[in-house]
Amino acid sequence: MPSAIPSRRFSNNGAGVAVDGMSSFAFAFDIDGVLLRSSTLIPGASEALKYLHDNNIPFILLTNGGGKHESTRVVELSKKLGVPLTEENFVQSHTPFKQLVEGDESESLKDKTILVTGGDGNKCRNIAEMYGFKNVVTPGDILVSYPSIWPFNQSFSEHYINNARPLPRSVDYENPSTSLKIDAVFVFNSPRDWALDSQIILDLLLSKDGVLGTYSQKNGDSSLPNNGWLQDCQPKLFFSNPDLFWATNHHLPRIGQGGFQASLQGVWDATTGGATLDKTIIGKPHAATYKYAERVLNKHRTQLLGGEGEHKKVIRLNRVFMVGDNPESDIRGANEFKSSHGAEWSSILVKTGVYREGTKPAYEPTVIVDDVMEAVKWGLQEEGCM
Ligand SMILES: [Mg+2]
Structure with a gap:
């Protein structure tokens, strides 16, 4: 069982926070092999997402899956993961x-x-x-x-x-x-x-x-x-x-x-x-999907702030952590994507899916960790939030 993230709440005055008081970084998670394996929950997945949700740290699920409307899958996944998801933080291959x-x-x-x-x-x-x-x-x-x-x-x-x-x-x-x-x-x-x-x-x-x-x-x-x-x-x-x-x-x-x-x-x-x-x-690893994902994350971040008010200065994300199990799609796409909005993408490879421990990934990630919980912790540490 992965160890939990310390219960200390995400600090509004701490590192990783933009001048509008909201996290300046975000996460994008692949689903299969990261959060679920053949529709079974991967240990720690629910807790990791819940932590981000409770602390208003923006995240999206970014999958190459499809064939069902986003609204249908969001209901299924919210139930399975025990975290409220909306169409605003869910991107499928055809979205x-x-x-x-x-x-x-x-x-x-x-x-x-x-x-x-x-x-x-x-x-x-x-x-x-x-x-x-x-x-x-x-x-x-x-x-x-x-x-x-x-x-x-x-x-x-x-x-x-x-x-x-x-x-x-x-x-x-x-x-x-x-x-x-x-x-x-x-x-x-x-x-x-x-x-x-x-x-x-x-x-x-x-x-x-x-x-x-x-x-x-x-x-x-x-x-x-x-x-x-x-x-x-x-x-x-x-x-x-x-x-x-x-x-x-x-x-x-x-x-x-x-x-x-x-x-x-x-x-x-x-x-x-x-x-x-x-x-x-479109779809991972193609740049169009990462560009769209970053747009969705920035929009989601603005929504978490309560919208784009007249006097509110909206800050763009400056870092996105892509958490995936597939070096050829998740990792490659994040590594090769050059954002025009200025966010830096870092790739985190987990060992709970396609990637086999001990092998050399076809595309080198920023870091390799055991699972999604460790991935979130690594991102929080990078941003000075743990
Ligand atoms: Mg996968």
């Missing part, structure tokens, strides 16, 4: 997609038609709609309306018929101006039907203007940049969770969402002879 509904009409995808792939049934479609996307289409919707798009559709037909919705516009590639047009493609979670998803995403990447069933005449034109590939207003492609493998109850790691990304890249390379595939990848 930063929320930002794409913001902004003015020219940059927001809110009213555009997007294709969402992955996850069980309609769960990821529902998440996207809860984020604010208004027109969400799934590969199943397309297959049910347009069965010839994938010849081997019989095995899953019942599943698709049960979950499909009518398309906002029919697929009519002979009349592209009235046909279904997809503006962006999102891989939200691990696809359940790689073949159908691969086919439809590839179709869109080869299309003219994202109109299904069309084929860009620019493809392969060597007089154009990228040999003409992706030069005809094709939809933007977004991936979340780049983990190639993940731990399940099987004794060996299983192919993760990153495996689908690698597979699609392989099909793209073979189709185009190695043209560049423009894509946005």
Whole structure:
């Protein structure tokens, strides 16, 4: 059983406190292998988070998991960890997609038609709609309306018929101006039907203007940049969770969402002879996720202070401790992230998950400690708070 943090309360006059009276540092915790192992609580996890909560030290849970809306997972985790969590301190792999509904009409995808792939049934479609996307289409919707798009559709037909919705516009590639047009493609979670998803995403990447069933005449034109590939207003492609493998109850790691990304890249390379595939990848270790996490932490810190009052000077965090078990994602991402807001990220590797004691981590953390409780203590000591 890990030893507890001394009961002395976090001092308002002590080190690690900004001039607004609030902690100038924060923590970001991975979930699997840090707080939980196969849904079992890791000793000390609850106490460590409770200490931070009771002392108003900002923290977030930063996971590459997904497939459920944040509100659902927050309820589950609050109960399991015994610490109140809100959507304000919880970031999943696909959470930063929320930002794409913001902004003015020219940059927001809110009213555009997007294709969402992955996850069980309609769960990821529902998440996207809860984020604010208004027109969400799934590969199943397309297959049910347009069965010839994938010849081997019989095995899953019942599943698709049960979950499909009518398309906002029919697929009519002979009349592209009235046909279904997809503006962006999102891989939200691990696809359940790689073949159908691969086919439809590839179709869109080869299309003219994202109109299904069309084929860009620019493809392969060597007089154009990228040999003409992706030069005809094709939809933007977004991936979340780049983990190639993940731990399940099987004794060996299983192919993760990153495996689908690698597979699609392989099909793209073979189709185009190695043209560049423009894509946005979010999730640890990518910088976009750490940037989003820092934004969320600063916002959370402001909320803990009681909001951004007229006369309150809001101070930004100057240090974030990333606590993770996976050197390739948690640690690598924190080490490589260069914050534009000025927070310094330090990486703390724990021994309760993927990392095996005695091995050399692929990405060297700032420090290696036994578990999450030791990680929090180390951070507090670094900030002169213990
Ligand atoms: Mg982990």
